[in-house]
Amino acid sequence: MDATADRDLILCARRGDSEAYGNLVNRHQTSVFNVCYRILHNRNDAEDLAQETFIRAFDRLHTFDIEREFKPWIHRIAANLCLNYLESHKPAFSLDEERDQDKTPGPGEQVEDKERSRQIRSALASLPPHYRLVVELRHYQDLSYDEIASELDIPLSAVKSHLFRARKLLAEKLHAPD
């Protein structure tokens, strides 16, 4: 992803060019949607939250440090929005398994990959919201323990324990005998 192009689009968007912001959304929408999808595990909710992320980001674009990369910034907005969403909709989440299923049956290996992906998403979905978020920030956004602590406003020890327990639960789910 070309950071210079992102910067140019952000500068144009700050001047009120909504088409430039549309192009910026175009470049990052899939990755932002995937952040939401990994945390929420429901396609419709993930798409709605991804849309909400870009709307929030547009409102806060003047606060963005133009010398930094846009992608981590927008991913963190998405992750925080998803956590807030999970906390306010605790009982109502379901893995959208029907839509995860392979609609175009392929070779056996491809079906196996799909099945493993579904299992990983399912295991992630079974984690408590805070565990999901630390896994997202550590494994998919490559943040350090200190950065995660600062992002979630929790102690470093909590980051370590959340991550450790989340991984333990994931390993149990993924490697449990069927």
Next chain:
Amino acid sequence: MHLTDHISDVQLNEYLDNETANRAEIQVHLDSCDECAARLSAIQALFTELASLPEATLSRDLAAHFFPERKLPQLPRWLTLTAALQAAAALVALIVTLPFLPVILTQVELPSFTTIFGQFQNQWRAFLNAFSTFHLPELATLPIPVMEISTLLFALAAIFVLWIFGNGLLLRNRS
């Protein structure tokens, strides 16, 4: 940490996350302890599985929300109202005059095409003659150029047509 002590799962997690201060010591222990190396491999396998999760695709374009809709320029209300009134008046006039039209047309002697063309040619020739005999006047005595009224009207009509055509082109490019 003693080399003989086994490494805890927490330490192994920190080691894999590059978040441990005594990395070298852990590495030395892992080289000599199969049990700890096996536990490290198991955690590493989980990391690999998480990294293998493919990107899902969106079912709708989120960017579309931000692209401005291309709308046709809105004309002012007074202009549309005036145009509608003009059209209505023209229609009424046409309906009123329609029964009289055959009577009027029989009274009017319309010139033939050759007559019109001949007149046009004469006027054009007169226009060119006027130009060919035109000399820049002395600044001190600036006489009014002698020009037939028909020539002048013709020139004005030509300019008017050009002006309308030019404006049409400009408006077409803006819409």
